Amino acid sequence: MRSPHLNRLDSKFQTLAAPRGRKGVVYWLLLPHAFHLQRGDGLEWLECGAIARLEWARHGFSLRRGGSSAAPAQGLNLGFTLADSREAVEANRLRFFRALGVDRFALADLQQVHSARACRATRAGGGVAYISMDAAAPAPTRLPAQASLKPEADTLVTDEAEVLLAIRTADCLPILVADSDRRAIAAVHAGWRGTLAGVAEAAIAAMGRAFRSSPPNLVAALGPSIRSCCYEVGPEVEEAFRNRWPGSETFFQRRYPNARPMLDLAAANLAQLHRSGVPSSQIHVAEFCTACRTDLFFSHRKEGARTGRMMSVIGIKPL
Numbered sequence: 001m002r003s004p005h006l007n008r009l010d011s012k013f014q015t016l017a018a019p020r021g022r023k024g025v026v027y028w029l030l031l032p033h034a035f036h037l038q039r040g041d042g043l044e045w046l047e048c049g050a051i052a053r054l055e056w057a058r059h060g061f062s063l064r065r066g067g068s069s070a071a072p073a074q075g076l077n078l079g080f081t082l083a084d085s086r087e088a089v090e091a092n093r094l095r096f097f098r099a100l101g102v103d104r105f106a107l108a109d110l111q112q113v114h115s116a117r118a119c120r121a122t123r124a125g126g127g128v129a130y131i132s133m134d135a136a137a138p139a140p141t142r143l144p145a146q147a148s149l150k151p152e153a154d155t156l157v158t159d160e161a162e163v164l165l166a167i168r169t170a171d172c173l174p175i176l177v178a179d180s181d182r183r184a185i186a187a188v189h190a191g192w193r194g195t196l197a198g199v200a201e202a203a204i205a206a207m208g209r210a211f212r213s214s215p216p217n218l219v220a221a222l223g224p225s226i227r228s229c230c231y232e233v234g235p236e237v238e239e240a241f242r243n244r245w246p247g248s249e250t251f252f253q254r255r256y257p258n259a260r261p262m263l264d265l266a267a268a269n270l271a272q273l274h275r276s277g278v279p280s281s282q283i284h285v286a287e288f289c290t291a292c293r294t295d296l297f298f299s300h301r302k303e304g305a306r307t308g309r310m311m312s313v314i315g316i317k318p319l
């Protein structure tokens with residue numbers, strides 16, 4: 001399925017898509033082939049090489065190009081928004097899922113609420129049921145399976161085949177995790193509030209509780225998100241991080257002394273994963289800024305609430 005020209009496409013794409021202010025060549029040398037550009041059925045998506053090497057897993061980070069949505073969500077909008085038609089989003093999703101070979105999987109997704117809460121997705125009838133993985137709960141709680149009552153959480157985990165874990169983003173950080181030993185997976189939505197609440201750390205803990213996943217066996221892919229070049233936040237955000245996460249000053253940059261802080265979501269989540277025991281050699285970051293590159297990605301910060309949403313998905317193939 002991989003194109004014989006992939007490496008050439010890959011380096012060209014990475015050079016083109018390097019964040020503003022970085023020299024493409026230097027960037028390419030620093031990040032050789034952690035992520036690949038994949039193409040199929042007229043669409044393009046990003047794939048993390050380390051997860052792609054697991055023959056039992058399927059995954060992808062959608063890009064904007066292709067798709068049938070009109071402005072302001074022009075392109076492959078995969079989130080239901082007021083500014084786009086339901087028909088266009090459903091057609092886009094079907095096209096994306098077919099291109100990835102996951103159109104027969106049952107879709108598991110969430111009401112994303114910027115929390116650290118996790119849900120286990122399990123097949124039920126023709127769809128998916130969700131079991132709360134809240135560490136504080138005395139016992140797992142089975143949540144309603146109706147689509148209109150999707151659980152409020154920001155992490156999905158499963159070890160069942162043909163369940164497609166999906167996270168929608170337009171600047172927030174999507175994280176896909178695979179356990180090469182237990183054949184279990186997770187998908188995480190990390191904006192600044194979820195990151196502050198420890199969503200990545202909680203996701204690794206949830207995998208441990210649900211599947212006995214051991215962090216040294218995990219591979220994590222941090223997809224495209226807004227980066228410190230574009231993500232200005234208030235000083236109270238920096239202070240909240242400082243109080244919660246010792247050492248978090250390295251997640252913030254300033255354009256000049258006394259300027260407002262700029263947050264690097266990927267750095268903050270990478271630190272949480274590393275602290276949870278995932279080896280740094282198994283954590284891969286897609287070095288793209290969604291706000292710098294609205295030709296490739298949807299960006300809430302750059303384009304406003306009416307823009308579209310990317311989708312990051314991971315599932316387990318049937319035996």
Ligand SMILES: [Zn+2]
Nearest residue numbers: 229230289292
């Ligand atoms: Zn940027």
